[in-house]
Amino acid sequence: MNNQTDEQLLNGFLAGSLNQSEIKDLSTRRMTNPDLDRKLRLASAIDDPLLDWQSLQLRKKLADIHKKEDSYSGLFYSFVKRKFAVPAAAAMFVILVGVVYFFSNSPVNSDNLYAAYYEPVKPFFMQRSTNVVADESTDFARGMQCYDSKNFSDAAKLLSGQAGNMAARFYLAISMMELGDFKKASENLSVVAADQSNLFNDQATWYLALSYLKMGDIEKTRTELKRIASAQSYYNDKALELLEEL
């Protein structure tokens, strides 16, 4: 039996990187560990339901309809309730004035918060030499090499001419953040965050929130953080935490 934990073996199984002896070890362990057995069964069974394109499409369409109708109903509801809204609005106004007064006297220190939450993005492409994009003569590959060596100025130059490549745009935006140009960073991050078909949109939304934070635009920061919080992204916990601090 090897020294790996159940979790490590399970992760290896998911990544498809176990050798024969590890697979054998995992099979032995699952016989005495019902929880591990359950996880393995799930891991093995998870692909098939995703091939049922018809059910998935139906779910997506129903979700779209629900979202659309929900927003319509929300508007209608607020219209119906308007007659009750005047006294409530008056009370809210008084509270808001108090809140604004309070915050204007104790402003959010966005620089400190930014410093606490900003972490440089690792260049995935550069972790192993074999993973470098195939054609190293392209601006993208060279831009990523500059990014990897923290030469953000040259990275930005090389990555800036590739509007359609969301990976290039994302790393361009992070380079701009590193260079202190948060306006340009936010412009590029907005595009990446809005494009739902790329792999960087979760990250882009988080860094967009941070860019707004650095620029002192607390309202926009909150909007992006709420978007992350409601989308159950990888940055969910961090977004909720930062929202509380704001």
Place this chain on the structure above:
Amino acid sequence: MGQGGGHLFTKIDINIYSVIVTKFSTEQILEGIVSNDTHVLEHIYRSFFPKTLVYVRSNGGTREDAYDVFQESVVIVLQRVRKEPLVLNCSFETYLISIVKILFYHMRLSAKKRNAVLLDYEKLTEEIEEIDGEFLETYRQNQMSNIIQRHFIDLSEGCQTLLRLYIERVSIREIADMMGVSEGFVKKKKYACKQKLIKRVMADFGSKEFFYE
């Protein structure tokens, strides 16, 4: 907002929708579900979601619970129709709402909500078996797939695309080329997406038994 406000809203919803919906026959509805027809699905939503909402709320559930149950019910109808032709001896509404009741019972039971036991499960199963003797079997067979699918569509579009391409046996190299990223990145992202999906499915299931063998 109190309970009264919620009920007012629901009644208004029903009245509006009943005025603007187009009528479809049961056959058209079943065909529309199979072909993912937008008009039919909108009709189903507008006609039956408000009723689902009333039922779920009156049994202690939320609007979110109501939508979850409603979506699952329509998907199970699809799975049921795909299995073999379905001839109903009642209206589509009666059929769907019976499914809603069964699913809501299971949802409350798995969440260990006290009022789940107040619902008469025997009566619910008798009702549905009278309408469709195959329903419970279809539900049982697809229970796990449905949970996986529900969490899958909550992943980011990027994760969904990546996992779909991978499952459809598109090579890592091809996916990397398509997305303009490296193979290493695709592998890492695929692993992360799958982990995220498994974690959510596991959390949803909790102590419930996954597999019916």
